[in-house]
Amino acid sequence: MKGIVWTEDNALFWRYDNETIRIEPHGKDSLRIRITKQSGFPEQDWALIKVKQEKTEIRSDDDGASITCGNITAKIDKYGYMAFYNADGQLLLAEQWFTADDPDNHIPLMIYGREMKPNLGEKLCKCAIRFESNDNEKLYGMGQRQMDYMELKGCEFDLAQRNSQANIPFVLSNLGYGFFWNHPGYGRATFAKNGTIWTADACSVIDYWITAAKTPAQIVERFTEVIGRAPQFPEWATGFWQCKLRYKTQDELLSVAREYKRRNLPIKVIVIDFFHYKYQGDWCFDPEFWPDPKAMVDELHDMGIELMVSVWPTVEPNSDNYAIMKEKGYLVHTDRGMRTTFNVRGSTVFYDPTNPDARKFLWETCKKNYFDPYGIRMFWLDLTEPEYVSYDYDLYRYYLGSSLEVGSYYPVASVQAFYEGLQEAGIKDVISLTRCAGAGSQKYGAVLWSGDVQSNFKTLKIQVKAGLNAGLSGMVWWATDIGGFFGGDPSEPEFRELLIRWFQYGVFCPVFRLHGHRKPHNFELAKIDTGMYDFDVSGPNELWCFGDENYDILKELLFLRERMHEYIMAAMKKASADGTPPMRPLFFDFPNDEKTWQIEDQFMFGSDLLISPIVFKGQREREVYLPVGKFWWNVYTGEEHRGGQNLMCDAPIKRIPVFTSNKDLIALFE
Numbered sequence: 001m002k003g004i005v006w007t008e009d010n011a012l013f014w015r016y017d018n019e020t021i022r023i024e025p026h027g028k029d030s031l032r033i034r035i036t037k038q039s040g041f042p043e044q045d046w047a048l049i050k051v052k053q054e055k056t057e058i059r060s061d062d063d064g065a066s067i068t069c070g071n072i073t074a075k076i077d078k079y080g081y082m083a084f085y086n087a088d089g090q091l092l093l094a095e096q097w098f099t100a101d102d103p104d105n106h107i108p109l110m111i112y113g114r115e116m117k118p119n120l121g122e123k124l125c126k127c128a129i130r131f132e133s134n135d136n137e138k139l140y141g142m143g144q145r146q147m148d149y150m151e152l153k154g155c156e157f158d159l160a161q162r163n164s165q166a167n168i169p170f171v172l173s174n175l176g177y178g179f180f181w182n183h184p185g186y187g188r189a190t191f192a193k194n195g196t197i198w199t200a201d202a203c204s205v206i207d208y209w210i211t212a213a214k215t216p217a218q219i220v221e222r223f224t225e226v227i228g229r230a231p232q233f234p235e236w237a238t239g240f241w242q243c244k245l246r247y248k249t250q251d252e253l254l255s256v257a258r259e260y261k262r263r264n265l266p267i268k269v270i271v272i273d274f275f276h277y278k279y280q281g282d283w284c285f286d287p288e289f290w291p292d293p294k295a296m297v298d299e300l301h302d303m304g305i306e307l308m309v310s311v312w313p314t315v316e317p318n319s320d321n322y323a324i325m326k327e328k329g330y331l332v333h334t335d336r337g338m339r340t341t342f343n344v345r346g347s348t349v350f351y352d353p354t355n356p357d358a359r360k361f362l363w364e365t366c367k368k369n370y371f372d373p374y375g376i377r378m379f380w381l382d383l384t385e386p387e388y389v390s391y392d393y394d395l396y397r398y399y400l401g402s403s404l405e406v407g408s409y410y411p412v413a414s415v416q417a418f419y420e421g422l423q424e425a426g427i428k429d430v431i432s433l434t435r436c437a438g439a440g441s442q443k444y445g446a447v448l449w450s451g452d453v454q455s456n457f458k459t460l461k462i463q464v465k466a467g468l469n470a471g472l473s474g475m476v477w478w479a480t481d482i483g484g485f486f487g488g489d490p491s492e493p494e495f496r497e498l499l500i501r502w503f504q505y506g507v508f509c510p511v512f513r514l515h516g517h518r519k520p521h522n523f524e525l526a527k528i529d530t531g532m533y534d535f536d537v538s539g540p541n542e543l544w545c546f547g548d549e550n551y552d553i554l555k556e557l558l559f560l561r562e563r564m565h566e567y568i569m570a571a572m573k574k575a576s577a578d579g580t581p582p583m584r585p586l587f588f589d590f591p592n593d594e595k596t597w598q599i600e601d602q603f604m605f606g607s608d609l610l611i612s613p614i615v616f617k618g619q620r621e622r623e624v625y626l627p628v629g630k631f632w633w634n635v636y637t638g639e640e641h642r643g644g645q646n647l648m649c650d651a652p653i654k655r656i657p658v659f660t661s662n663k664d665l666i667a668l669f670e
Contacts, residue, residue, distance in 0.1 A: 002078040005065045007058050012067040014076050019116075021076065025054040027226040029070035030211035032182075033082070037116050038123070038204055046184050046409070047227045047439035048209065072177075072212035081113065084177070086212040092177040093210065096130040096195050114206065124202040124405060131196040137175050138597055139191055140585070141473045143168030143437070144450060148458075150465040150585065150600040152191055159187040159200075160393060160407060161385040164451025166437040167408050168473040169198070170223060174587075174597060178219040180227070182207040184409040184438065185402075186393045201393075202404040216588045217580060220472060224579025228443030230476050233572035234429035236306065238565050239268030240558055241513035243308075244541035245485075246273035249289045250296050256542055261303050265543060265555065266562045270300065271308045271380060271515075280348050281315030281322055283362070284369035297374045308378035308433065309370055311362075313386055313414065314348035321365065325351060330358035332386075333397040341388050341396065350386045353413035354406060355399035363421035377427050379418050384411040385436040411436040412444070419444035433513075437475050447477040447511050455484030455495065455516065460502050461615035465600055467509065471581025476572075478583065479511035483541070489519040490545045497617065497653065499546055500553055504656045505613040507561050508605040510572070510582045516541050553654045563668045571606035582606055590627035593644070599625055608662040609635075614651050624649045624657050632659040635669040 003016035011024035018037045026032035026048060034041055057068040064077035071087040083094035095113035116125040139152040144166040149155060152171065159181070161167050169181035169189060181189065187200040198208070211222040242260065247253040253272060260267045278286045285293050300307050315322050315331060325331050332341055332350040340347040352358050370376040388396065396403040398410070415432050422430045430445035437448040450466055453459045463480045470478050483499045490496070506512050518539030539545075543554045571582035581588075582605060586596035589604050602612045602625065610632065612624045626632045628644040635658045641647060649657040660666065 003076075003080050005060045005076075010053065010056055012056075012058050012065055012074075012076075014065065014080060016080055019080070019114075021080070021082075023067050023074050023076070025056050025069040026209060027051045027211065027222055028054060029072050029213055030054075030209060030222055030226065031067065031069055031072055031074055031084075032207070032209045033074070035114055035116070035129075035206040036204060037125070042204055046182050046207070047180070047412075048182055049226060049228050049440070049443075051226055070212075072210065074210075084210055084212070086176055090176075092173075092175055092212060093179065094132045096132045116206065119202065122202075124204055126199070126201055127203050127206050128197060128199040129206055129208070133191075133193055133195050134175065135193070137173055139171045139173055141168070141170045141172050141469055142189070143170075143473045144448065144466045144470040144475070146451075146453070146462055146466060148462055148465065150468055152469075154193065155191055157189045159183075159185075159189055160391065161411060161436050161438070162391060163383075163385055163387045163435065164453055165385075166411070166448055166470065166475070168437065168439045168470075168475070170439065170473050172216055172219050172223075172472055176212055176214060176219075178211045178213070178223050180209040180223060180439070182209055182439075184412075185405040185407055202402060215591050216472075217578075217591075220474075220580065220588075221578045224442075224474050227440040227474055229474075229579050230442040230576050231445055232429065232576050233477065233569070234431050235565075235569060236268050237431055237511070238561075238568045238572070239266055239512065240561060241269040241271065241308075241511065242267055242542065243271035243273065243513060243515040245515070245517040245538055246275065247271075250291060250293070254296060254299065257300055257303060257305055259542070259544070263544070266558050267305055269306045269308055269378065269513075272310060273380075274310045274312050274382065275345065276309065279316050279319040280312055280346060281319030281325070281351075283311060283321070283365045293374050297376060301375075306378055307376055308380050309376055310380040310382055311366060311418075312382050313351045313353070313362075313384065314342050314344070315351055316346040316348045318346070322349075325358070325361065328357065328361070329399070330355060330361055334395050335397055335402075336395060342383070342386070343389055350383075350388075352398050353417055354409055358399070359413060359417035360421075363417050366418075367421060367425065371422075371425060377422060378431060378433075380433040381414050381418065382435050384414040384434050386410060408438045410438070412438040412441050415441055415444040415446040431477070433479075437470075439474065442474050442476060445477075446475070447479060448475045449479045449481065449511075449513065449515075452485040453481065454486050455488035455498065457498060457501075457615055457617050459484055460498065460505065460613075461601070464505065464603070464613055464615065467583055468581075468585050468600075468603055471583055472585070472588075474579065476575040476579065476581045477510050478581075479509050479513045480506065481515040482506040482513060483516045483518075485516050487519065488516055488539075490540055494617065496546050496550050500550055500653060501614045501656070503554055503557055505611075505615075507557050507564075508583065508603075508609070508611045508658075510568075512561055514541060514543075556654075560669065567606055567609075567665070567668070574607075586610070586625075586627055590629060593628040595625060596627050608660050608665055610659040610661075612649070612657040612659075614656050619651060620653070621648055621651050622657065623647070624659065626659060630661040632661055633663050633666060634658075635660050635666050638666060
């Protein structure tokens with residue numbers, strides 16, 4: 001049963017029967033592993049980009065072989081069993097086998113560490129790889145997940161894109177490694193006490209990447225090196241973004257912008273949401289409600305406000321673009337049943353951004369209707385999961401294959417279309433808002449927001465953890481709908497309290513955006529027959545709509561965000577340089593302080609601000625942990641404290657606890 005070992009092009013190969021393993025360097029201290037039972041390896045790299053070829057040291061003997069790239073070594077024995085070690089020889093990750101093949105580890109369950117079972121009648125396989133579990137391990141990342149956990153050990157994950165869920169299958173381990181499952185299709189990941197399992201329902205190769213480093217910062221730096229980093233963040237985008245579902249007319253939107261300016265409130269972006277067009281797939285202004293877009297955009301620019309417009313990827317038969325897109329194959333197919341894949345104000349089909357010609361068609365349409373005549377350069381790419389009527393991934397087929405095989409690439413290709421188009425048009429500081437992201441979306445100027453979440457304290461608490469894991473997964477430009485999306489009555493005291501607490505948290509998010517579908521809704525005008533809520537008549541969502549007391553608090557927070565501009569830009573520049581998320585868990589900066597690995601409700605914003613959000617109704621104080629190794633100052637009282645202790649801090653409605661390790665920053669809060 002001994003496999004054949006050979007080297008080729010700086011890579012180690014192992015083969016037995018029809019299984020071939022290829023292990024090669026991919027980035028500093030990192031290895032890429034591919035396993036197949038086909039005649040060769042596909043050329044598709046998916047999320048991994050080309051990087052400098054690192055040197056390796058390869059050894060082999062009668063017992064097996066090893067390959068070392070910097071701090072990481074992969075060993076494969078004569079049976080094909082693989083394990084990974086750091087530079088100190090410590091075991092990081094090992095395959096888990098339960099078979100009779102290995103006389104030294106005889107467990108006759110016939111459960112294999114690697115499996116590739118062909119789907120009936122297809123070349124594509126259902127693949128799985130199993131690793132041993134470590135009781136002392138903590139795992140973080142996996143993109144954006146709507147759950148009340150930041151630490152992931154003991155969890156199971158659907159490897160798919162959904163509204164409010166961004167699947168980026170990367171984990172950072174406290175044991176000193178990062179692991180990326182380089183597969184864009186549907187599957188599952190299980191981090192159980194008795195083993196870790198990664199599966200893909202339809203693929204031709206098991207493909208993963210692993211790195212070893214001493215700190216979380218180094219792990220994230222290695223990961224973002226091989227999937228790409230965010231470009232330079234636009235200077236003007238650090239400020240406040242005003243949005244709601246929805247401003248229906250040109251006059252309504254301009255009246256809001258003018259009121260912000262009349263009140264001398266800082267505002268950098270205002271957003272036109274969906275259905276500013278007549279039919280889905282038109283991607284242009286409906287002149288009935290938007291009679292003079294050029295005058296509107298010019299006035300906004302004179303006020304120092306950028307305009308962002310929503311672009312849905314849905315196309316309905318009534319649109320002039322439907323016929324040509326269907327003719328050219330630019331729409332998502334269904335393998336069975338009706339072609340309709342979404343139903344909001346009409347039966348629609350999603351466009352297919354995995355087709356490069358479809359991407360070009362959509363961009364050129366938006367360029368003709370928004371960019372060329374009006375200079376609009378900011379686009380809100382909504383529904384980029386995409387949000388199907390049902391998440392039956394075996395039903396949908398793209399240009400590149402079944403959704404089972406390539407579905408998680410959809411949101412990446414969606415932002416790629418606009419990034420490349422805007423770059424070609426001469427816009428260098430591209431920034432697009434998107435409701436979903438896949439591995440590498442950040443390199444196309446994507447701001448991920450956490451989806452259509454509920455307006456309540458429970459959901460606010462979850463967003464804190466979701467945002468931190470998203471940042472660790474490469475999505476350094478991140479935001480929430482401040483106040484939550486679904487619900488919230490501006491006249492109700494409970495929602496007003498929630499909005500203040502969410503706004504206080506939002507000030508310290510990379511992107512600062514107010515959005516939501518506020519009450520009261522006019523349900524008499526709602527599309528009751530489709531089960532949808534009313535898009536036309538929703539409540540107010542501007543700073544002056546939540547009561548006089550709240551207005552004073554919100555106003556001060558706006559100016560605080562403005563004063564933080566240089567600090568935020570420094571954090572954004574570092575994110576572009578080495579992948580460091582501006583908003584990150586305490587253990588990222590203080591990995592040697594064991595207590596920081598236990599804390600999920602505080603975070604660092606940049607290198608010197610420690611933020612402790614308030615996420616419970618009626619809470620007016622909370623415990624704050626100050627990490628070891630620094631002195632910390634309360635930015636509101638100026639009190640100095642030594643790190644390594646817990647403090648009970650006041651949290652009146654007008655502020656949340658914030659500490660700094662740089663005393664000069666206190667001036668920002670005065």
